[in-house]
Amino acid sequence: AQSVTQLDSHVSVSEGTPVLLRCNYSSSYSPSLFWYVQHPNKGLQLLLKYTSAATLVKGINGFEAEFKKSETSFHLTKPSAHMSDAAEYFCVLGGSQGNLIFGKGTKLSVKP
């Protein structure tokens, strides 16, 4: 069965400090993995995607994620948080039927 687990429902960091949002997946085939961001009352914006090329994936706004098959993880990181990064982040697995399987989301708060 395919599934994705976001290990933290809330993460709070101070502006200028690193961000780590954790995601683990379960898949019986080579996965496609995505991170999306959702700002309040807005739609979803793609941050980055992994599709079996380079394991370190760089996305928009300074975010990146590393695919680790041995750990079945795809954690999202950013070296220095900005106030505008406050949002909800979703780790997403490409499903075998062509749909997307979403994690429950991690709300990121950034303190000044």
Add this chain to the structure above:
Amino acid sequence: NAGVMQNPRHLVRRRGQEARLRCSPMKGHSHVYWYRQLPEEGLKFMVYLQKENIIDESGMPKERFSAEFPKEGPSILRIQQVVRGDSAAYFCASSPAGLSGANVLTFGAGSRLTVL
């Protein structure tokens, strides 16, 4: 490029009424997906459609919910006899072809349904 357009952005209905949510995919996209986001939850897949075809409706509730994507015009998600539990944000996404590792969905801003 206007992106994926959803309307209405906000819809209020009383219990027992019908809700119709519309989605116009991105120009050149022929595949539409509907997702539902309940409060404090991630998005859950509902249905995947091509023009005049339902490809996968495994996430649709068995009763009261239906979706269509006609040859002309937007895709419509229809909820009959709404109940309070239908209150959610409904997101539409589109892609140029069936989802594969290389394809990525483009999401609309969502339609927020409130059932009183």
